[in-house]
Each structure stands twice: as C-alpha cells, then as structure tokens.
Amino acid sequence: MKLTRIVPAALLLVAAQLACTTAAASEIVLATWGGTWGKAIAEQAIAPFEKATGVTVRVISGVSLGNIQMIAAQRAAPKIDLVMATTSDAATAYGDGLLAPLDPKEIPSLAQLPESGVRRDRNGAAMFAGMWVYPYGIIYRTDKVKDAIKCWKDLWRPDLKNRVGVSSPKYMNSYFLLMANKLAGGSEADVAPGLEMVKKMGSNLVAVVDDSAGQQRMLGQGEVWAVPMVSSAAYKLIDEGVPAKFVIPCEGAPAGMDVVALVKNGPNPSDAKKFIDFYLRADTIANVTRELKITPVNRHAKLTPEHAKYTVSDEDFRRLVTFSEPAIAAGRAKWQDAWDREIAPMTRR
Template identity: 30%
Template sequence: MMTRFLTGATRRAVLGALAALPLVASALPASADTDEIYVQIWGTTWQSALQDIAERFEDATGIAVVPVTQASSSEGLVRLQSAGEDPEIDVWFTTSSLAARATQNDDLFLDLPESVTELAPDLVAGAIAPRYAAAYFYPMSVIYRTDMVDAPITTWKDLWDARFANSLAVPDVTTYAGRSLLISAIANGGSIDDIDPGFEGLKALSPNVVMFYSSDATARQALAQGEVSTLVATPAQAKRMRDQGIEVEVATPAPTPMLFDVMTLVDTPRADAAAKFIAYVLSPESQKLISERLNQFPVRKDTPVAEALQSIKPDPENTISFDEAKVNANIGEWNERFQREVAQ
C-alpha cells in the first residue's frame, strides 16, 4: 500500500476505494510513518461523514487517514486482538459498551492524552472515559414506513399490538448491547436488575417479529423492500431510507435509551497523530458535519443538532442510561437465554 506517497485528489481517490473493501489485517503494513494513520470503522459511517472529516484533517495537519472497514464492532475487536504485540490500527471506532470491556486490555489500548480529555467540559455527560471518547450519540428509536403504518407509534408498548403482526425488525441481544431486551424489560415492568420480564416480553413480541437482526444493513434492506414496516434502530437508519426516497417517521418513546459510538486509542508508534485525529473529530466543525451527514446527535454541547433531528430529540428527563459494567457482565448469559427461549 503506497498511500503515503500520494497527495491531494489522487490519495483521496485511493482512500475512497479502500473504504469499500473488506480489508483484513494481513493486508496492512506492519508499520507506517506518522504522516498517515489507520482508522478501523464501519463502512457506512466512513462514507457518510468521516471520510470528509478525514480529508479536512489531512488538509489541516498533513496526516492522511487510511480507513479499514469493519462489519461490526465485534469483528473489529477480533482483528485488533489477532495482531498481537504489533497492532496496525491506530484508532478503533466501536460502541461504548464494547469499549468499556475491551479497553481494559493494557497491552492494546492507551489512556487518552490531555489534549483530548481537556475537552470534557465541552461535551455531554458520558462522552469521555479514560480510554475512549464518543464521536456522537443516539437514542434507540422506532423507524416506520408511513405507507405501511397508519397510526403514529408513541410508546414502546405499541410494538406489542396485534396491528404489527409479522411487521417488525428488532435487534437481537448482542446488537446495540442488549438494548432490545432492556427496553422489553422496562416496558413490561422490569429493569436491568430484573430481566425476566424482558424475556417474557420478547416471547410475547415474537408473533410481530419478522427478524431479530444482527446486521443493520440486513434490517435496513428489509424495511426498504417492505418485508417489515417497522424497525427498532437508530435515527441514522431513517436518513438512509429517506435518501432512497422511502418515507419514514421516527419515534423516540420514553424512556429512551441513549448510546454512544466511541473512538479508542490503540497502542502504536503513531499514537500522537491518532490522538490529534480524535481531537479533530470532537471539533465544532466535525461535530456539525457528523450531525448533518450521519443523522446522529453531536457530543459537543455548543454544536447545533441537525434540523432533521430536532423533532425527535428526547427530553433529558425521558432518557435512560444503563450501567455498562452490568451489561457486559450479563450479556453473554442473556444471549444464551435469548437463543434458547426466544430465537428458536
């Protein structure tokens, strides 16, 4: 790979092509100069917003950003761990739930430097941890096709209504860190510490569920093709539907679980340059672009929320966050039970 010898439009054309490829770790060089860094990220997230941010970062710093696409956070972690003592990835995008567990590995991850942590007062609560910083946040939402759903969805319990028989796409337990199970628990009188109502709720919901999905792309395709009318997902999926000319509405029923997608700093010789990129993603200009292009909420308090999100921004008193340590401690057991009792 010769991207560090290319400049301007030529380099960017190469990087754009790279973003579309399912690269594997062995395809990357064992080392690179600090005039480029490698960022492991979801392909759609890169193409929608981060590629433009990376180009602006290169213009400002001279440091090129080479994307390495991952189908999921879990796949990305396996790739990182397989690199052993010589990781090739400098910045890894993942979910806050997985980051809370994975970054306990002192051999693989670094604490964020002061140049990043000093930004904490400018960010929403929960956006900064010792070893990761959020790029954006989003509420778990309900996205539904207006040509297939007659009445607005206003509560989580609406999904259990018989009018949604064979109509729903719902994340499985490993997707979005068990939020579907936790939503079911809360909607049916339980909690993270009383999860049985969540499983009973998912069993009762099953006649309405076409798929418990593990891939956003698969669920999005099912909604686009009319195989389902309603999708439990993030607001970003609504933008992708509208970009295809499909009219959808978004509901954020209370209580609304909030999630972060975050950036971690991998222990490589390019860590200083990688930290500069993380800080750049947290700049006002980058945050504005993320909100507008990704249809996600900016983590900077001073960044305006994209117009398309204004109507679904949940009131703070209606949001809910979950203890990620408890989620990580229980999700393996939850998934086994889900596969045994619900997904069969």
C-alpha cells in the same frame, strides 16, 4: 581556514534538511471503517487536520472488532495510534489493557462532550470519547397504523396483531430485550422480566430480524408495520419514499455510539492526541456527521437544516438510555440462548 568554515555550514544545512524531513514525515496511524464512513472521515477530518498540522494520517480500514483484534495482536509493539470502534468493542479493549485513558488537559475538546459522551472507568478516567450516536427507536408505517406509535408499550397494542418485528439479543447490543426488560422493571443482572414481557406480545410478534437490510425490506413491503430500528437505517428508508415515521419512544431509547480511542503505547501519542482534539471539535464533527446523516455527540456542533432532519433533538438526546457495556458483554450469549428457546418459536419466521 575557508574549508573549516564551509564544513560546519554544510553540516548545519544537512541537519536542517534532516530536521525538516523528520517533521514532514510525522505520521499517525488510525484504524477505522472503510466505505462511506471512511470517506467522510478522510475528507472532512483527516484532510483538514493534515493541512493544519503537517501530520500525515495513515488509515487502516476494517470493521470495529477486526481492528481491535489487530491491536491486540500488536500488544507487545503497537503500530497503531488511534482506533475508532463501537462502545462495546472499545470497552472490552480498554478492560484488556489495549487502550490508554484520555487526559482532558491534553484533549480540550473533551470538555464539549456531554457526560454520556465520555465513558469512564471505575477511577473516573476517560476511556474513550463519543463521536456520534444512532438511536435505536421505532419506525412505523404511517399509511398502515391509524394511531401514531409514541411509546415502546405501543408495540403491544391489539391493532398491531401480526405486524411487529423485533431483534434478538445478538443484534444492536441486545437493546430490544433490554428496553422490554426496563419496561418490566428488570435490570442487566436479570433479564427474565424482559423475556416475559416479550412473550406477552403474543400474536403481535411476527418476525425476528437481526439486520437493518431485513428490517428495511419487511417494513418497505408491508410485512411488518412497526419495527425497532437504528435511526440511520430508518431515515434511509424514509428518504426512499416509504411512508413511515421514526420516533424516539416516550420511555426513551438506547443508542449505539461509536468512539475514538487512544492505543496504549502507540508510536506517536502526542500527535494522536492532537488528532482526537481536532476531530472532536464542534466544527469538524459537524462536517463529518453531516456527510453521514447522523447525530454528533458534541452538542455544540452547528447543524444545517438538512442535517438536522436526520439527527436527534436536544430534548430527545436527553432521553437517550444507556446500559452497561460490560454487563451486555457478559450476558449476551446467555440471553440469546434463552431467547432462542423461549421467544424464537413464537414467530412465523
């Protein structure tokens, strides 16, 4: 009789241990960037989430497009729960059926994001959520340019002859061409007005530079006095002592945005949604973006005075311009071809 009482108790103990082991082994897999970006996410978001929930977050590091391609290769049996990517890569992935829509009832933090921070499909479902933005504005040398640059149209001023560098459609989502096109009254469906607008720069246009390092070098060495640049690269240059100023032009500025998305049919969607909600919270994203010196999409995030120096004000945030990611993806190769024929020969390099 004693044996019959002991055996169920032992079985119950084993079952309890197994249950605890299963709970402790709960894991989600996140595909995101490595380096400085991955370090900030790991220390300021993943570690606190693991401590608060007991859920382990396993990270796979890679560039945005590479991670999306990995998810595509796993379509039949996804092993990744979450991915962080650029909006253009995420939009393509969602259109290909690789991502699942986000339900605001399951992810309450979505309600804290501005309308521009939650990209939606044709039916109004949230495709993915913005983490941070990096405006593509203008940086100029304050020791070289007598009259402050305040607007995109200032790049066409006579006093900037042989002193302007720009980027082609293959860089930063074609933003420079699209802004020139916007000034000229064009649309994503027809960028011919923008190409003509760029041609009117004439001798002002000295270089086409399609990477931040090249832009920083040319501005730092005084080869160009003004160049459109993403905010994070611009502030890095200023921090290094280059006498320069970064501005959101009067006509507004496009902004790159990186997003977090839920992989369709991922292995642990419940905990993955918990992570998205935790990550997008004002306190969490404030800590991550402070480390990266970048602007959080969640405008409820409280910024330290030092962090605020590197971010977009509420007034400038409202002036950020968005363009259609599907239109950019569809047109960029054709726009680049036209640029190579019509614009590239204008420059000295």
